[in-house]
Amino acid sequence: MGEVIPHWLTKQAFLAPDKCAIETDKGESISFKELKVASEQFARKLAEAGVGKGDRIGILSTNQQAMVIAIHALSYLGAVAVLLNTRLTEQELRYQVDDAGVSLILCNDQSTYTEDNWTGDQRLLSFSEIDQFEEKPVILQEELDLEDEFTVIYTSGTTGFAKGVIHTYGNHWWSAIGSALNLGLDERDKWLATLPIFHVGGLSIFLKSVIYGMPVYLLEKFDAKTVDQAIETNGVTIVSVVTVMLQRLLSEREGRRYPETFRCMLLGGGPAPLPLLEQAKKSHIPVFQSYGMTETSSQIVTLSPEHALNKLGSAGKPLFPGQLQINEQGEDGVGEVFVKGPMVTKGYLHNPVETEKVLQDGWLATGDLGYLDEDGFLYIVERRTDLIISGGENIYPSEIESVLTGMKEIQEVGVVGKQDEIWGQIPVAFIVTNSSTLTKEEIDAYAESYLAAYKRPKKIYFVDTLPRNAANKLVRKELLHAIKEDG
Amino acid sequence: MGEVIPHWLTKQAFLAPDKCAIETDKGESISFKELKVASEQFARKLAEAGVGKGDRIGILSTNQQAMVIAIHALSYLGAVAVLLNTRLTEQELRYQVDDAGVSLILCNDQSTYTEDNWTGDQRLLSFSEIDQFEEKPVILQEELDLEDEFTVIYTSGTTGFAKGVIHTYGNHWWSAIGSALNLGLDERDKWLATLPIFHVGGLSIFLKSVIYGMPVYLLEKFDAKTVDQAIETNGVTIVSVVTVMLQRLLSEREGRRYPETFRCMLLGGGPAPLPLLEQAKKSHIPVFQSYGMTETSSQIVTLSPEHALNKLGSAGKPLFPGQLQINEQGEDGVGEVFVKGPMVTKGYLHNPVETEKVLQDGWLATGDLGYLDEDGFLYIVERRTDLIISGGENIYPSEIESVLTGMKEIQEVGVVGKQDEIWGQIPVAFIVTNSSTLTKEEIDAYAESYLAAYKRPKKIYFVDTLPRNAANKLVRKELLHAIKEDG
Numbered sequence: 001m002g003e004v005i006p007h008w009l010t011k012q013a014f015l016a017p018d019k020c021a022i023e024t025d026k027g028e029s030i031s032f033k034e035l036k037v038a039s040e041q042f043a044r045k046l047a048e049a050g051v052g053k054g055d056r057i058g059i060l061s062t063n064q065q066a067m068v069i070a071i072h073a074l075s076y077l078g079a080v081a082v083l084l085n086t087r088l089t090e091q092e093l094r095y096q097v098d099d100a101g102v103s104l105i106l107c108n109d110q111s112t113y114t115e116d117n118w119t120g121d122q123r124l125l126s127f128s129e130i131d132q133f134e135e136k137p138v139i140l141q142e143e144l145d146l147e148d149e150f151t152v153i154y155t156s157g158t159t160g161f162a163k164g165v166i167h168t169y170g171n172h173w174w175s176a177i178g179s180a181l182n183l184g185l186d187e188r189d190k191w192l193a194t195l196p197i198f199h200v201g202g203l204s205i206f207l208k209s210v211i212y213g214m215p216v217y218l219l220e221k222f223d224a225k226t227v228d229q230a231i232e233t234n235g236v237t238i239v240s241v242v243t244v245m246l247q248r249l250l251s252e253r254e255g256r257r258y259p260e261t262f263r264c265m266l267l268g269g270g271p272a273p274l275p276l277l278e279q280a281k282k283s284h285i286p287v288f289q290s291y292g293m294t295e296t297s298s299q300i301v302t303l304s305p306e307h308a309l310n311k312l313g314s315a316g317k318p319l320f321p322g323q324l325q326i327n328e329q330g331e332d333g334v335g336e337v338f339v340k341g342p343m344v345t346k347g348y349l350h351n352p353v354e355t356e357k358v359l360q361d362g363w364l365a366t367g368d369l370g371y372l373d374e375d376g377f378l379y380i381v382e383r384r385t386d387l388i389i390s391g392g393e394n395i396y397p398s399e400i401e402s403v404l405t406g407m408k409e410i411q412e413v414g415v416v417g418k419q420d421e422i423w424g425q426i427p428v429a430f431i432v433t434n435s436s437t438l439t440k441e442e443i444d445a446y447a448e449s450y451l452a453a454y455k456r457p458k459k460i461y462f463v464d465t466l467p468r469n470a471a472n473k474l475v476r477k478e479l480l481h482a483i484k485e486d487g
Numbered sequence: 488m489g490e491v492i493p494h495w496l497t498k499q500a501f502l503a504p505d506k507c508a509i510e511t512d513k514g515e516s517i518s519f520k521e522l523k524v525a526s527e528q529f530a531r532k533l534a535e536a537g538v539g540k541g542d543r544i545g546i547l548s549t550n551q552q553a554m555v556i557a558i559h560a561l562s563y564l565g566a567v568a569v570l571l572n573t574r575l576t577e578q579e580l581r582y583q584v585d586d587a588g589v590s591l592i593l594c595n596d597q598s599t600y601t602e603d604n605w606t607g608d609q610r611l612l613s614f615s616e617i618d619q620f621e622e623k624p625v626i627l628q629e630e631l632d633l634e635d636e637f638t639v640i641y642t643s644g645t646t647g648f649a650k651g652v653i654h655t656y657g658n659h660w661w662s663a664i665g666s667a668l669n670l671g672l673d674e675r676d677k678w679l680a681t682l683p684i685f686h687v688g689g690l691s692i693f694l695k696s697v698i699y700g701m702p703v704y705l706l707e708k709f710d711a712k713t714v715d716q717a718i719e720t721n722g723v724t725i726v727s728v729v730t731v732m733l734q735r736l737l738s739e740r741e742g743r744r745y746p747e748t749f750r751c752m753l754l755g756g757g758p759a760p761l762p763l764l765e766q767a768k769k770s771h772i773p774v775f776q777s778y779g780m781t782e783t784s785s786q787i788v789t790l791s792p793e794h795a796l797n798k799l800g801s802a803g804k805p806l807f808p809g810q811l812q813i814n815e816q817g818e819d820g821v822g823e824v825f826v827k828g829p830m831v832t833k834g835y836l837h838n839p840v841e842t843e844k845v846l847q848d849g850w851l852a853t854g855d856l857g858y859l860d861e862d863g864f865l866y867i868v869e870r871r872t873d874l875i876i877s878g879g880e881n882i883y884p885s886e887i888e889s890v891l892t893g894m895k896e897i898q899e900v901g902v903v904g905k906q907d908e909i910w911g912q913i914p915v916a917f918i919v920t921n922s923s924t925l926t927k928e929e930i931d932a933y934a935e936s937y938l939a940a941y942k943r944p945k946k947i948y949f950v951d952t953l954p955r956n957a958a959n960k961l962v963r964k965e966l967l968h969a970i971k972e973d974g
Contacts, residue, residue: 003661376501
């Protein structure tokens with residue numbers, strides 16, 4: 001058993017019952033007390049639908065208030081939320097829910113999936129369908145044990161199989177506290193959430209909300225104009241973004257300043273190009289660059305704006321409860337980045353092998369390469385060599401390769417990330433085929449049923465052979481050279 | 488093993504090396520990096536003096552920077568600081584250090600005690616004497632296990648024997664985080680420390696300092712003019728006070744407003760009289776009333792200023808990680824106050840009997856009586872019936888009674904707290920004697936060698952008998968009536 005605290009939503013509803021918890025661009029608003037009551041009611045309906053302590057329940061939804069209520073409801077039952085990326089194909093989704101042992105999937109009312117058309121073994125019910133249930137008079141959790149599992153979020157792995165990252169209540173708690181010690185806590189804060197809640201960066205905003213007693217301005221999807229307006233006129237003080245969003249916000253702003261009350265543009269989801277950071281600086285936008293991953297429950301390293309210029313390109317220093325080491329350094333000081341702290345996952349679901357591979361004595365091997373400067377600031381030199389980050393989404397080449405080699409006309413595939421002005425990177429594929437008639441369109445059509453759209457190769461090159469080293473391992477660097485020559 | 492975090496001073500020295508950690512009214516100032524270096528050096532000198540992991544080391548000092556350095560130094564060695572009240576008699580001090588198994592006492596250079604005149608079995612060295620030691624090249628703690636013991640502070644008990652309250656690093660950590668979630672965190676914060684550091688309320692300011700990265704304005708002792716000036720011109724934003732200090736500050740202020748930047752007068756150490764709170768409200772002083780004790784690592788319940796008027800007299804609501812229950816309620820809702828949370832001590836040193844008496848399943852029986860109003864605000868009706876709080880110091884009548892009955896001329900003693908305009912309460916004694924010549928002066932002279940000055944009866948009444956109930960138990964209420972009649 002870990003430390004025990006009162007249920008965080010119940011507590012916040014007691015401390016600040018009438019304070020706004022969530023508001024939307026559609027003019028909706030819900031207080032902490034209302035959020036608690038709605039979540040408790042939903043919990044009792046879920047209990048009536050058969051959900052109990054320890055059950056893993058899929059949540060497949062775009063950003064909406066009902067999704068947040070469902071997540072809190074599961075915490076009242078001691079059930080575990082398996083957050084599913086709505087962009088995935090049914091094939092990909094089925095892998096995740098099967099792997100997690102999910103028996104029930106909750107989806108938003110607009111979902112294309114229904115109980116009837118879902119091909120997996122799970123029950124699938126919409127939020128509204130759950131709302132039709134009676135409330136079962138079960139005892140709800142009044143306390144949270146920080147060592148208990150709360151959420152599972154899948155992340156693609158180098159092996160091509162997605163791995164379920166387990167987050168305890170404690171992981172989320174310490175992430176929120178680490179962020180507060182870094183950014184400060186102001187009672188006027190309002191955090192805009194436009195990142196998907198099924199990613200840990202989006203989810204974390206709603207947990208900070210109940211822990212801090214802070215309203216969230218919730219957007220179903222990113223729209224530069226709406227976000228810009230919310231900052232300008234709705235008192236938003238903090239926004240979490242990925243690079244492509246920052247670019248669009250900057251062009252929407254056209255150099256005009258944000259109000260003084262806007263105090264943090266938290267930038268995550270992969271490295272940011274220097275010109276963009278310089279442009280943000282010029283526009284007086286307080287960008288906090290950050291580095292983190294699903295396994296660290298969102299940011300674990302952050303660069304504050306006062307260092308944005310003199311440490312340009314750095315990811316900053318680890319949050320207060322976090323630690324960082326560079327292991328197996330080369331002569332240039334570059335080595336693998338290891339991180340540790342109470343916000344780091346205890347491991348992958350049902351996967352002790354992968355867990356042991358990356359977690360030793362509390363230290364997480366990130367697979368990323370980086371170095372520290374003389375002041376201890378982290379510079380990421382290269383994300384996991386085989387990781388492509390496209391618009392904030394992680395893509396593993398091996399996953400795409402393993403799908404495409406399933407096509408009988410394809411002999412070999414090599415996938416790499418191509419630099420892209422808008423998305424940061426996009427996946428491109430090099431194909432060796434023995435068919436003289438295979439077309440790029442046929443490959444894309446095949447990929448469509450296995451891979452989420454953002455994962456599908458945006459460009460396909462037919463080649464005679466793939467570059468391999470003596471050990472017959474694919475040499476991705478040479479593929480990257482080939483792209484550059486291609487322009 | 489509990490959660491592990493980086494050593495908090497090392498971490499803050501890394502995050503904000505040049506930021507001021509401590510400044511004094513004498514114009515001294517030390518940065519977090521300097522504080523870290525000084526504490527590490529002092530740790531190595533202590534190691535040379537024989538201090539090692541797990542050792543309990545007494546600290547007997549008035550508020551000064553060297554004391555703070557000594558406390559941090561002990562944390563680098565994994566040793567435990569036993570904080571001693573400088574107002575105690577040698578007899579009282581000897582009881583505590585013997586009970587705690589202290590082998591070495593560190594005292595400030597101005598202490599009346601020296602290695603030569605200290606009559607206990609312990610070594611006693613001043614901070615300056617330790618400074619003369621070489622630095623022993625020992626490995627210092629780079630991490631803190633939140634379940635490890637860090638400090639011991641004695642608190643008088645109903646039995647008359649002081650009990651050593653154990654605080655882990657985690658207790659102090661959670662106390663600091665609970666307070667931050669309540670008060671917010673502003674990078675411009677500066678907390679004035681004039682409460683004794685040997686009390687948990689004073690100590691906690693210096694741990695918040697390293698956890699938040701916040702400067703402390705340190706005063707050796709309370710002086711209304713100096714505190715007033717510090718708020719007016721030195722950018723102090725938060726001050727911790729007890730009632731008598733608030734009274735003096737108010738009369739020093741004479742109704743003038745504090746600067747806008749001053750945001751919190753944290754009032755602890757016993758109940759505050761309503762007229763004082765009303766006067767503070769009139770002067771626009773943001774008083775946060777709080778309720779706590781050594782066992783809760785300082786405040787655990789706090790009333791924010793927005794409720795100061797509509798909840799006048801309430802202690803507020805428990806901090807975010809804390810919980811509160813009223814047990815064995817009477818018909819009027821009044822019952823014993825129980826609290827729970829990760830800031831609550833795990834128990835008393837070497838005292839499983841007393842520990843079990845007050846701690847059950849994480850719930851601490853405070854012994855205080857109170858009730859909750861319909862909004863869940865706590866009202867303390869009566870502190871432990873036998874507890875006297877005088878100028879923020881706790882006094883247990885039983886301790887005084889057991890000392891005075893040691894005087895051969897005294898047959899029986901009953902001690903109670905008399906209301907006092909300045910100190911809140913003062914101890915007064917009712918004496919039954921068989922001597923016709925015993926004088927009040929003789930009693931006071933006798934008490935002087937056993938009891939700290941603030942504990943010695945300020946008024947002595949000779950009586951023929953003490954009021955007792957059928958079970959022969961002293962009925963203190965009747966003594967209180969007698970005082971009132973006395974005027």
